[in-house]
Amino acid sequence: MSTTLLVVQTLNGLQFGILLFLIAAGLTLVFGVMDFVNLAHGVQYMIGAYLAATFTALTGNFLWGLLLALPTALVVGIILEVLVFRHLYERDHLSQVLATFGVILFLNEAVKLIWGAAPLGVPVPEMLSGNVVLMDGVLYPVYRLVIIGAGLAVALLLYFGVNHTRVGMLVRAGASNPRMVSALGVNIGRLFMIVFGFGAMLAGFAGIMVAPILSVEPGMGDNLLILAMVVIVIGGIGSIRGAFIAALLIGLVDTLGRSFFGDLLRLFMPAATASQTGRAIAPMLIYILMAAVLFFRPAGLFPARR
Amino acid sequence: MNEAVIPSAALPKGPFGLRRNLLPAVLFLAFALAPLAVAFGADPFFQSILIRIMIFAIAAISLDLILGFGGMVSLGHAAFIGIGAYAVGILASHGIEEAHVQLPITLAVASLFALVTGAISLRTKGVYFIMITLAFAQMIMFFATSLSAYGGDDGLTIWTRSQVFGSDILGNRTIFYYVTFAVMLGCYLLCRAMVVSRFGRVLRGSKENPVRMEAIGFSPYRFQLAAYVIAGMMCSLAGFLLANQAEFVSPAYMSWQRSGELLIMVILGGLGSLHGAVIGAAALLLLEEGLAGFTEHWKIILGPLLVLVALFLRQGILGLLTGKKNND
Amino acid sequence: MTDTPLLRLDGLTKRYGALLVTDNVTLDFPEGELHAILGPNGAGKTTLMHQVSGLIDPDGGQILFEGRDVTALPMRERVRRGIARTFQITSILPGFSALENVALAVQGRSGSSFRFFGIAASEKALNEEAAKLLSLVGLGARMDILAGALSHGEKRALEIAIALATQPRLLLLDEPLAGMGNEESARMIEILKRLKQEYTILLIEHDMDAVFALADRVTVLLYGRVIATDTPDAVRASPEVRAAYLGEDAA
Numbered sequence: 064m065s066t067t068l069l070v071v072q073t074l075n076g077l078q079f080g081i082l083l084f085l086i087a088a089g090l091t092l093v094f095g096v097m098d099f100v101n102l103a104h105g106v107q108y109m110i111g112a113y114l115a116a117t118f119t120a121l122t123g124n125f126l127w128g129l130l131l132a133l134p135t136a137l138v139v140g141i142i143l144e145v146l147v148f149r150h151l152y153e154r155d156h157l158s159q160v161l162a163t164f165g166v167i168l169f170l171n172e173a174v175k176l177i178w179g180a181a182p183l184g185v186p187v188p189e190m191l192s193g194n195v196v197l198m199d200g201v202l203y204p205v206y207r208l209v210i211i212g213a214g215l216a217v218a219l220l221l222y223f224g225v226n227h228t229r230v231g232m233l234v235r236a237g238a239s240n241p242r243m244v245s246a247l248g249v250n251i252g253r254l255f256m257i258v259f260g261f262g263a264m265l266a267g268f269a270g271i272m273v274a275p276i277l278s279v280e281p282g283m284g285d286n287l288l289i290l291a292m293v294v295i296v297i298g299g300i301g302s303i304r305g306a307f308i309a310a311l312l313i314g315l316v317d318t319l320g321r322s323f324f325g326d327l328l329r330l331f332m333p334a335a336t337a338s339q340t341g342r343a344i345a346p347m348l349i350y351i352l353m354a355a356v357l358f359f360r361p362a363g364l365f366p367a368r369r
Numbered sequence: 370m371n372e373a374v375i376p377s378a379a380l381p382k383g384p385f386g387l388r389r390n391l392l393p394a395v396l397f398l399a400f401a402l403a404p405l406a407v408a409f410g411a412d413p414f415f416q417s418i419l420i421r422i423m424i425f426a427i428a429a430i431s432l433d434l435i436l437g438f439g440g441m442v443s444l445g446h447a448a449f450i451g452i453g454a455y456a457v458g459i460l461a462s463h464g465i466e467e468a469h470v471q472l473p474i475t476l477a478v479a480s481l482f483a484l485v486t487g488a489i490s491l492r493t494k495g496v497y498f499i500m501i502t503l504a505f506a507q508m509i510m511f512f513a514t515s516l517s518a519y520g521g522d523d524g525l526t527i528w529t530r531s532q533v534f535g536s537d538i539l540g541n542r543t544i545f546y547y548v549t550f551a552v553m554l555g556c557y558l559l560c561r562a563m564v565v566s567r568f569g570r571v572l573r574g575s576k577e578n579p580v581r582m583e584a585i586g587f588s589p590y591r592f593q594l595a596a597y598v599i600a601g602m603m604c605s606l607a608g609f610l611l612a613n614q615a616e617f618v619s620p621a622y623m624s625w626q627r628s629g630e631l632l633i634m635v636i637l638g639g640l641g642s643l644h645g646a647v648i649g650a651a652a653l654l655l656l657e658e659g660l661a662g663f664t665e666h667w668k669i670i671l672g673p674l675l676v677l678v679a680l681f682l683r684q685g686i687l688g689l690l691t692g693k694k695n696n697d
Numbered sequence: 698m699t700d701t702p703l704l705r706l707d708g709l710t711k712r713y714g715a716l717l718v719t720d721n722v723t724l725d726f727p728e729g730e731l732h733a734i735l736g737p738n739g740a741g742k743t744t745l746m747h748q749v750s751g752l753i754d755p756d757g758g759q760i761l762f763e764g765r766d767v768t769a770l771p772m773r774e775r776v777r778r779g780i781a782r783t784f785q786i787t788s789i790l791p792g793f794s795a796l797e798n799v800a801l802a803v804q805g806r807s808g809s810s811f812r813f814f815g816i817a818a819s820e821k822a823l824n825e826e827a828a829k830l831l832s833l834v835g836l837g838a839r840m841d842i843l844a845g846a847l848s849h850g851e852k853r854a855l856e857i858a859i860a861l862a863t864q865p866r867l868l869l870l871d872e873p874l875a876g877m878g879n880e881e882s883a884r885m886i887e888i889l890k891r892l893k894q895e896y897t898i899l900l901i902e903h904d905m906d907a908v909f910a911l912a913d914r915v916t917v918l919l920y921g922r923v924i925a926t927d928t929p930d931a932v933r934a935s936p937e938v939r940a941a942y943l944g945e946d947a948a
Contacts, residue, residue, distance in 0.1 A: 094496055098495075098496070100496055100499060102629075147676055150680055151679070151680070154679075156442055156495065156496065156499060157436075157442055157632070157636060157640075158636075158679045158680075158683070159679075160442070160444065160499070160629070160632060161632065161633060161636050161675055161676075161678065161679040162675065162676045162679035162680065164629045164632075164633065164675060165671070165672040165673060165674065165675030165676040165678075165679065166672060166676060167672070168668040168669075168671055168672035168675065169668065169669055169672025169673055169676075170672075171668065172666050172668040172669040172672065173669055175666065176666055176669065285625075285626070289503065289504070289507055289625060292500045292503065292504070293500070293504055295500075296497060296500045296501065296504070300496060300497070342515050342517075343512060343515040343516065344515075345515075346511035346512070346514065346515055347508045347511055347512055350504045350505065350507060350508035350511075351508070353501070353504050354486075354489050354501070354504075354505070357489060357492070357493055357497065357501055358489050358492065361492045361493045361494075361497065362493075362497065363497075562813065562814050563813050563814075565816045565817060565818065566812055566813050566814055566815055566816065566817055567804055567808075567809075567810045567811075567812040567815070567817040567820075568810060568811055568812055568813050569813075569817070570797070570801055570804065570810075570817040570818070571801070571804075571810045573792075573793075574790050574793065574801055577790045577791065577792050577793070578788060578789070578790050578791075580752075580784075580788055581788045581789060581790060581859075583752075583771070583772045583773050583776075584750070584752075584772060584773075584776065584781070584782060584784075584788065584860075585776060585781075585801065585802040585805045585859060585860075585862070585863055586773045586776035586777050586802075586805040586806060586863055587773060587805055587810065588771075588773055592810070595811065
């Protein structure tokens with residue numbers, strides 16, 4: 064295991080973690096504030112990526128693509144909220160699972176119908192396309208650093224938004240005690256719509272940002288959704304701070320685990336067995352981590368609800 | 370004298386009543402007679418679909434046991450299909466093809482997985498339980514994906530179906546049909562017996578009010594865990610049969626979309642009735658089949674249909690059939 | 698035997714953050730007594746009962762039942778030892794018939810419940826005993842009704858029958874008269890008088906008349922602390938209690 068690889072993979076893990084955070088942040092609020100199981104959150108991420116691809120191609124400029132895709136993602140989220148989700152808040156988890164599952168099927172297929180089944184590519188914006196030299200002989204793509212930076216900036220904004228604004232206060236109150244918020248005479252319907260739309264936009268933002276480095280394809284949000292769920296379960300449902308810490312944890316454990324877990328095992332067993340076992344166990348690491356966390360803390364690391 | 374003390378309605382004339390049994394009886398009779406249609410010239414493909422429906426009905430029945438009667442919303446139940454299927458696939462690839470060896474191993478692995486994951490999952494409640502069952506299923510799916518010796522991501526072809534004491538009778542489609550039918554009927558009857566038994570009564574009570582159950586001396590956790598293990602083992606039988614029908618296993622059997630489909634079957638048919646799970650499995654698979662014949666983008670129709678079911682058809686198809694009111 | 702009270706609380710303490718909700722409570726409950734706990738809202742009555750029943754754990758002190766330490770036992774274990782309870786907010790199985798609610802509690806102490814075959818609802822022994830207990834609380838004619846469809850007063854009575862079905866030695870009743878009309882209250886008081894003959898009872902109740910009519914001994918809690926424990930008359934006469942609590946009511 065070389066230091067170069069370690070540095071690069073740590074950064075990759077960080078970038079992956081940030082991405083997970085962007086998706087998980089909205090989801091954890093939707094879960095926490097509305098007690099709403101939204102499986103369709105992953106498709107918002109996919110839609111963000113497709114919108115970025117379309118608008119970038121139309122305008123020839125990624126920045127314009129971003130600026131146009133972001134509000135469109137918000138609008139899509141709000142349309143879904145009005146058409147489907149708001150009718151489900153009062154319902155049991157089972158109905159929510161069923162309905163949002165239906166939404167996933169629909170949107171994954173709709174995307175296929177509109178854009179075709181073949182993956183789309185979005186060129187990395189020229190300005191951000193180079194590499195930076197991190198240290199002797201270690202190059203790292205500028206764009207990935209930009210993702211990390213943008214994600215951290217959003218995290219910071221969210222932190223201030225949730226902690227220092229009126230809506231943020233209501234959101235926090237809602238996550239810890241939903242009944243109290245409605246008793247305060249707050250327009251719950253509007254609060255939910257804001258939280259939902261905002262969460263959809265954040266997931267869309269994640270999709271937009273990764274469009275240049277991943278292939279944009281139908282169903283791309285499905286597996287990320289599961290990871291985002293692992294994140295919020297570990298972090299504690301409804302907790303932004305928990306989501307942030309858990310997202311970085313998952314990003315790093317998953318990325319580093321896949322690269323180095325086999326090497327780690329080599330300390331305890333013969334090389335061939337180690338690499339084989341490592342390959343088998345590495346993808347399971349984050350789930351084992353989650354099981355361990357929940358075993359000791361069934362409500363996650365930072366439970367919002369008491 | 371005692372008969373005077375105990376009101377007659379308290380005795381379960383329900384479970385033995387004609388009204389409650391008519392629909393399941395008709396349903397299972399229809400499955401029993403269906404191969405005749407093929408004998409009289411229907412498309413043999415029809416029989417394959419029915420086998421598939423029955424296999425998923427077994428999985429859905431087992432899910433209904435923990436969901437409809439135990440209140441456990443598992444979004445990872447397909448893991449057990451995968452376990453059953455991989456047990457057949459892996460053992461067959463090592464030349465262990467005898468069903469009487471494969472089956473106990475399948476059940477043992479499924480029960481072990483259910484015991485460990487259930488013990489952890491059941492410590493959590495609500496959304497956490499949904500998520501953690503989902504995550505465990507993902508975990509085992511990725512494990513299967515990493516098994517490069519057994520096909521990894523591409524899956525594993527099974528060259529020999531399970532042998533019954535050296536004979537390949539499961540290769541005969543009609544025999545395989547009736548074996549599957551027998552397993553489905555057996556699982557159904559077993560679950561029916563269980564939900565009205567002492568065990569089932571505690572399980573149902575724990576779904577309604579766990580604190581009350583503790584306050585009369587029960588540990589809901591133990592009963593829920595036992596039900597979870599039983600359901601897991603039952604579902605692994607579906608995997609066992611699926612592997613034999615498809616002669617192929619793949620990690621996709623365990624994907625969370627599959628688990629979601631199982632939930633849909635149970636809800637679509639009608640939660641907490643067991644035969645509703647059979648109806649739901651048939652309805653979903655036939656719907657998929659029908660829509661797929663209509664357009665390649667059939668999911669664009671199925672998706673909104675599911676949303677409508679969630680919004681307006683709370684008691685599922687069974688609710689429509691028996692005229693139970695649907696919205697609240 | 699008379700030396701060992703059925704239940705002894707020894708220095709029981711419970712905190713919620715900085716708030717002491719149970720403050721060093723030491724009390725003896727002799728066998729056969731009906732012991733009422735009074736106190737204004739927030740005095741920690743229900744919290745005390747939660748600790749005795751095992752629903753929540755105390756932060757300090759001991760709970761001795763029949764002379765044995767049960768402080769660390771979960772609720773279900775205490776039920777098996779003979780501590781049964783009702784809740785301030787009725788806790789029943791609304792989807793089960795009244796009879797099945799009680800029969801299930803009988804089932805809890807008669808034989809294993811890990812029986813997967815046989816129809817529980819037609820087990821004669823369970824049903825007969827359940828029917829007897831339902832008659833005892835005046836629900837003899839309402840056995841087949843779904844518990845959720847019973848009236849409020851009937852639900853409270855049902856919950857008592859459920860508790861009795863566990864064959865308790867100590868019965869914890871959290872405001873059995875709460876939310877009842879006059880007629881329902883009178884009926885419930887009659888039931889309690891009958892139960893008093895057979896069971897040791899710890900009762901939380903707001904209804905003064907009922908308490909003074911029923912109780913052998915009364916304890917008054919204030920901010921989690923015992924400020925008096927004595928016969929009803931002595932408590933009623935205590936200036937301390939009058940000042941702290943009874944003031945407006947006893948005038």
